[in-house]
Amino acid sequence: MESMSVGLTHFLVLSSLLFSLGIYGILTRKNAVLVLMGVELVLNSANINFIAFSRFGNFGYDGQLMALFVIVLAAAEAAIALAIVLNIYKSFHNVNVDEIDKLKE
Amino acid sequence: MSTYDLIFYLFAAITLLSGFVVVTSKNIIYSAFSLLFTFFGVTGIYALLGADFIAVVQLVVYVGGILILLIFGVMLTNKVTNVDLKTGGVNVLPAAIGTGLFAGALTAIMSKNYWRAGNITYEETTIYTLGSKLLLEYSLIFELLAILLLVALVGAAVIARRGRES
Numbered sequence: 001m002e003s004m005s006v007g008l009t010h011f012l013v014l015s016s017l018l019f020s021l022g023i024y025g026i027l028t029r030k031n032a033v034l035v036l037m038g039v040e041l042v043l044n045s046a047n048i049n050f051i052a053f054s055r056f057g058n059f060g061y062d063g064q065l066m067a068l069f070v071i072v073l074a075a076a077e078a079a080i081a082l083a084i085v086l087n088i089y090k091s092f093h094n095v096n097v098d099e100i101d102k103l104k105e
Numbered sequence: 106m107s108t109y110d111l112i113f114y115l116f117a118a119i120t121l122l123s124g125f126v127v128v129t130s131k132n133i134i135y136s137a138f139s140l141l142f143t144f145f146g147v148t149g150i151y152a153l154l155g156a157d158f159i160a161v162v163q164l165v166v167y168v169g170g171i172l173i174l175l176i177f178g179v180m181l182t183n184k185v186t187n188v189d190l191k192t193g194g195v196n197v198l199p200a201a202i203g204t205g206l207f208a209g210a211l212t213a214i215m216s217k218n219y220w221r222a223g224n225i226t227y228e229e230t231t232i233y234t235l236g237s238k239l240l241l242e243y244s245l246i247f248e249l250l251a252i253l254l255l256v257a258l259v260g261a262a263v264i265a266r267r268g269r270e271s
Contacts, residue, residue: 005106006113008222009210011154012215014117018124018147020208025128027200031192033178037127042172045146048161056152056222058247061234064156065243068235071159071166072250076257082178083264089182099116 011052018045032085032095036078045076113153120146133192135181137176144168158232 025038047067054063067085087097123142130136144167151160228234239247 006110008220009151010113010117013212014120014150016211016215017121017208020204020211021121021124021128022206023207024200027204028128028194028197029154029192030195031133032185033175033182034136036178037136037175040140040167040175041124041143044143044167047163048147048150049173051151051154051156051159053157055218056158058222058225061231061238064159064231064235065238066161067151067156067247068158068162068239069250071162072254075166075170076254078216078266079176079257079261083175083261085178086181086265087267092150096192102134105226 008052008056011048014078015045015048015052018042018048030096030098032088032097033082034096036085039081040074040078043070046070109153116146116149116153118146119143129237131192132152133179134176137179138177140174141168155231156264157230189235213242222252 022038022041026035029038036069040077050063050067053059053065054061056061057063064091085095088100092100093095094100120143123139123146126139127136127143130139144163148163148168151163243267
């Protein structure tokens with residue numbers, strides 16, 4: 001590598017680090033809404049990979065379309081997950097994922 | 106170091122620092138607002154990669170939709186008036202060691218691997234290509250996503266209302 005100008009590797013390293021941060025959030029957070037934020041970080045890092053390969057990989061614009069589909073799925077997932085979280089809050093009066101261990105009241 | 110590189114490092118720093126605050130802050134509201142800056146940073150990265158339409162969609166859907174939804178989720182499931190917005194972490198040390206090792210391995214793989222980059226094509230705007238691809242080549246997925254969004258909307262409303270009848 002003769003010069004360190006920003007290329008595909010930089011974007012991939014950035015997305016790896018963002019992915020690891022998201023996994024860390026999913027593993028350590030107690031509050032269910034914060035676990036969801038970790039999931040959003042992971043989805044964003046996947047999107048960076050898709051768009052970086054679309055830019056540098058000579059595959060046309062298919063990668064960008066996949067990123068668009070991921071964004072749509074993330075929106076649907078966030079809506080459903082928050083509805084479930086609200087329902088859990090109604091039943092248990094907290095949303096800590098380590099305390100909710102009953103399937104039925 | 107060109108201007109492009111400087112802007113990349115700026116947006117990468119914004120993304121990673123605010124992402125770190127998102128996963129480590131004790132206050133849920135701080136996490137939610139850091140997520141805003143993470144999304145802005147990722148938007149900048151998309152723009153740098155030449156994906157102008159995706160960058161705008163990211164801004165509208167994530168910042169305008171998902172983030173507001175998450176903040177509503179925080180407000181509705183925590184006692185805001187009693188200042189009970191703190192949250193703890195579980196298994197912090199093992200998770201930090203595990204994800205640290207994982208991040209190191211992943212970064213090493215990504216940076217040591219020789220990626221065969223193709224010809225970079227510059228185009229004024231991606232909207233025309235994306236639109237025609239979406240309605241011709243990917244029209245089935247497009248329609249399925251429309252149905253999925255409708256189902257998710259109705260399903261979320263039904264799930265959120267369920268407890269009220271009893």
